[in-house]
Amino acid sequence: MTSTALLQDAFSRIQHNVRGAVEGLSDTDLGFRPDPGGNSIAWLIWHLTRVQDDHVAEVAGAEQAWTSAGWAKRFGLPFAESATGYGHTAAEVAALDGIPGELLLGYYEAVHDRTLAYVATLTDADLPRVVDTRWDPPVTLGVRLISVIDDDIQHAGQAAYLRGMLQRRR
Numbered sequence: 001m002t003s004t005a006l007l008q009d010a011f012s013r014i015q016h017n018v019r020g021a022v023e024g025l026s027d028t029d030l031g032f033r034p035d036p037g038g039n040s041i042a043w044l045i046w047h048l049t050r051v052q053d054d055h056v057a058e059v060a061g062a063e064q065a066w067t068s069a070g071w072a073k074r075f076g077l078p079f080a081e082s083a084t085g086y087g088h089t090a091a092e093v094a095a096l097d098g099i100p101g102e103l104l105l106g107y108y109e110a111v112h113d114r115t116l117a118y119v120a121t122l123t124d125a126d127l128p129r130v131v132d133t134r135w136d137p138p139v140t141l142g143v144r145l146i147s148v149i150d151d152d153i154q155h156a157g158q159a160a161y162l163r164g165m166l167q168r169r170r
Contacts, residue, residue, distance in 0.1 A: 003127060007119045007145055014152045015112050018045055021159035022101045029166055030104070031097035041159045042096040045104045046075075047085030048155040053111045054084050055148045059131045059141055060118045071107045075099065119145070 001009075021041055022030065030042040039047075050066065057064040066072050072081045077095050085092075127142030139147075 003124045003142070004119055004122050007122070007149075008116055010149045011112065011115050011119065011152075014048075014149065014156055015108075017153070017156035017160060018048070018108050019105065021045065021156060021163050022105055025101055025163065025166070027098050027100050029163075030099065030101055031094075032162060032166055033093070034162065034165060037090045039093055039158065039162075040096060041162050042099045042104060043085065043088070043093045044155045044159040044162070045108060046096055046099070047088075048152045049104075049108045049111050050084040051086075051151055052115060052148050055144060056111075056115045056118055059144055060114075062114075062118075065107070065110045065114055069110055071110065074103060075107070 022045055025041065030045075031040045033040045053064045053066050062068075067081055077083070079092060079095070083092075122141075127140060127145075129141045130138045131141050131144050132139035
């Protein structure tokens, strides 16, 4: 298995988990928060997608789907287009209440497709390229992609957990 195939497989597993967390839920269910300070499924899926879009677009030297494909306008959220959800307050998390699952999945799928297309262009020789010198040691392309995968897996798992909480309540 090549590094490219491994990365594609990891991103495809995230896709499976995202769909499993969202599909079939109402807009109200997607906004469920276990307490007023908690995250919702909608926010978690939006956030993991924003991080993937932001980070992969940056290393690919491309514009984010969020802005270039009009997703920011479709969502109409009350924060800067550059926001990825990092450090969001409970009130900002609540801004995702009522967001339809079709919109969340549409944006996620657009980012997923762009990610797989970018990853398909990579070779093993690309992965040691330094993409961020703000850290010590500097971050390589391989480390950045694994970081995105790790973040996405955690948030998709949190969304799946919330879905399970909803199902047990019924």
